[in-house]
Amino acid sequence: MDIKQTADEFLAKGTEILDANGDGNVEAKEVLDAIAGRVKETADAVAEAAGEVKKGFDADGDGAVSGEEVKAVADALKEKATQAVDGVVSKIKGEQA
Ligand SMILES: [Ca+2]
Numbered sequence: 470m471d472i473k474q475t476a477d478e479f480l481a482k483g484t485e486i487l488d489a490n491g492d493g494n495v496e497a498k499e500v501l502d503a504i505a506g507r508v509k510e511t512a513d514a515v516a517e518a519a520g521e522v523k524k525g526f527d528a529d530g531d532g533a534v535s536g537e538e539v540k541a542v543a544d545a546l547k548e549k550a551t552q553a554v555d556g557v558v559s560k561i562k563g564e565q566a
């Protein structure tokens with residue numbers, strides 16, 4: 470593979486992606502906008518994930534996560550973990566018997 474050709478194609482592709490107004494030149498603003506867009510996408514994804522987590526914790530749906538709600542989730546997780554461990558233990562015991 471021709472490295473120069475690959476680099477040219479890569480640059481052309483980059484220009485195509487970054488050149489928002491299509492004048493063939495990539496201005497600093499276009500690069501900054503592209504970065505800002507990516508940062509915003511990432512921030513949106515994080516906010517969405519945080520929202521999902523909050524929904525999971527907010528049992529009474531009042532939009533706030535109280536200490537009791539956090540404790541309820543923690544207890545549920547502890548319960549699940551205990552069940553999982555018990556399941557593995559009894560499986561091992563069953564196989565030994
Ligand atoms: Ca441009």
Ligand SMILES: [Ca+2]
Nearest residue numbers: 527529531533
């Ligand atoms: Ca709540």
